Amino acid sequence: MIKKRSRQKSTEKKRLDIRDVARHARVSIATVSRTINKVPTVDKELAKRVWKAIEELNYFPNTQARALVSGRSRLFGLLISEITNPFFPELIQGFEDVAIEHNYEILIGSTNYDPQRMEICIRRMIERKVEGVAVMTFGIEEPLLDELVSRNIPMVFVDAAPPSENVSTLVVDYHHGIREGVQHLAALGHRKLGFISGPMHQRSCQLRRSAFLSSAEEIGVHPPDVWMLEGNHTLEGGMKAMELLLQQKELPTAVMCSNDMTAIGALRVLAKAGLRVPEDISVIGFDDIHLAEFVYPPLTTVRMSRNDLARAAFSALRSHIEPVHAHTKKIWPVPTRLTVRQSTGYPRKNARKGR
């Protein structure tokens, strides 16, 4: 004669339960569960009754209970380096869109380039039992990610990934877009090209730089070292690099930048220095962030769609978990394409003030 379920101290109202629904629909909880999960063997009439009960009670299933028993959290981790960099919110947006489509939830971790913070983010994700992690930091940070690898948690990286069973790589086709940019400049008549790279310890930046160099070579141009600058993919970095470039005796007639923030910083410095874009110097960016369209002059840039990137990352992760849907590719290509706006134009005949 023992009361089985005697929780609720009578004062506190119990939260809505699956068995409340079952009771209300006069079926077993198993039937409710099957109905919710669309198991086909449930009688249509009954199912209708169950759905009606769910509706009437305004019942939402408890995800944690579900996750616990099914072993599937329907959670993905998204590691980014800096949420205040406009590139990443656009990426997050894309990721969120796909996630919603597939009933997933996202845990965002912003590392701020801090290894310690990165470690905290990874720990959070493991504790929440994410089913996969998209590492969009454009770096590998191997030792920190070991915890994930050793737990066999699927991962996606951009450009470069540690070799492991369930790790995929998004391979951005830098060469295509950057080549388009260089050809565009060449077509306008530019032969004197400069480049402001990102932080060279990142593989992605090396790739962009060498894509630029090989494309230049293709048109018979060999940019001197003094026109090959290193930025850090921030506005400030772009400004510093351009200031440095302006100290040169001779200037290039066009400058390509490793990302848009760099290009925008460069534009800023050029404006301040009284140089007109594109009349005095042409500028090309990379990424095509939203802002690129609204700077002055609107930036010609190589588009790498954040949406493409996000969707590819998501698909890659999902393919490790539900291999049914997609052949588990380890390499996911991401295209790039030139977007011509108004920061590029014909070069001036005489390169520079004075000489």
Add this chain to the structure above:
Amino acid sequence: MIKKRSRQKSTEKKRLDIRDVARHARVSIATVSRTINKVPTVDKELAKRVWKAIEELNYFPNTQARALVSGRSRLFGLLISEITNPFFPELIQGFEDVAIEHNYEILIGSTNYDPQRMEICIRRMIERKVEGVAVMTFGIEEPLLDELVSRNIPMVFVDAAPPSENVSTLVVDYHHGIREGVQHLAALGHRKLGFISGPMHQRSCQLRRSAFLSSAEEIGVHPPDVWMLEGNHTLEGGMKAMELLLQQKELPTAVMCSNDMTAIGALRVLAKAGLRVPEDISVIGFDDIHLAEFVYPPLTTVRMSRNDLARAAFSALRSHIEPVHAHTKKIWPVPTRLTVRQSTGYPRKNARKGR
């Protein structure tokens, strides 16, 4: 003679368990649990042994199991209107920082001003059993949020909130900062002031606008209606509004904007029109987003710290859940303060070209 626990099909490796830790430390699972949760009655030596076992096995407790039994998900929802608006990432950053400090996780929902999307976000949050939701959309959207209210889920709003037991409000002191801005302009000699507001259906925008008007009145200035424009808090909106303003016969000598993106849009249009800032016209923004420092000229703006906002929101939510720590205030003040940069200066004597 029934085998109790016989999961694991021998092939698949079992995930690390609390009882693995218990076994390894030669204690009961209850002790492991108590150790992890820092219950004081655990012997120091034993606790050390348990921690060592946890360390050695590299054990991370399963959050969903914990959440399920404890009834606490340690999850907060963060509803924002548009993640690609630079204001929000900075807010998220602040929120993430506090969340990490307190062992909370964030579920971000970007509504994109779409009621349907908003509904989806709310549903996601309820299903994940968030303990509270910060609604930072600067709007109330009452009917959609009913689902949360009726479940007694704590919420925070900015500026205006539906009346309910566990709903708090962040009250931004628009008046202080905006008054500082107006006084700053007055001190420079400006008497002809314009204002570009945000979307007027938002309470926050009404508040900013009326703060401007009352501050203007305070210095004896009454801006005519044609200088009171409505934007929509985006770059595009700022551009449109400024274009409209430029069609006026007479121009104000200074324009205040309801947020920085609007101001930046306005700057863009002014530059294109050949008007110099601040020589021909002064511009003040609101928010002090990171970008404000890097536009040309660097924007004088009223700072509303995203960090303050985020921390206040977090504290407000937490105070509903753990009323021990803080007296449950329903009103949380958020200060504002003028940041003077270079987009403001002395007015010109003769207001305009031609006449």
Add this chain to the structure above:
DNA sequence: CCATATTACTAAACCGATTTATGTTTCGTC
């Protein structure tokens, strides 16, 4: 008409923790 297959349920085990009730061991104390 009875055996077997199929269908649509229900009952119960289980996920991995917390927490409580009960039992045991080890001390310190008188």
Add this chain to the structure above:
DNA sequence: GACGAAACATAAATCGGTTTAGTAATATGG
């Protein structure tokens, strides 16, 4: 040496679901 307290073990209930095994009802077939 007996007693009570403290600290731990053991076992079981619980959270809210999923899933498997079992069962009752109906259909099919010989």
